Amino acid sequence: MKNVLIVSDSRDWLTVATFVYDYSLLPHDARILATALEYNCDKLATLDEDFGTVKDIIKLVPEEFWERG
Numbered sequence: 001m002k003n004v005l006i007v008s009d010s011r012d013w014l015t016v017a018t019f020v021y022d023y024s025l026l027p028h029d030a031r032i033l034a035t036a037l038e039y040n041c042d043k044l045a046t047l048d049e050d051f052g053t054v055k056d057i058i059k060l061v062p063e064e065f066w067e068r069g
Contacts, residue, residue, distance in 0.1 A: 010034035023053040033058065 010016065012034055019030035029050050036044050036058060043059045044051065051060055060066045 005039070007035065007039050010038045012038065019054075025050060025053070 009031055015034045015037075016027065016030045019025050019033050020027055023030070023033075025033065029048065032046075033044070033051070033054055041058070043061050044054075045061050047062075047065055052066070054060075055066065
């Protein structure tokens with residue numbers, strides 16, 4: 001696959017806990033977000049609606065899924 005990088009999960013537990021608290025994410029979802037941001041990702045591909053709370057800090061794709069009302 002083009003432009004895909006396999007990385008280790010974030011071990012920044014303070015950031016993970018902050019995302020759990022600030023964005024009401026489950027711990028595993030918060031760790032996914034922390035990992036993406038740690039590696040300077042500008043997009044997160046997911047259909048998990050729990051990530052809807054983080055649209056202000058990372059772009060969620062596919063856009064069609066997230067733009068629906």
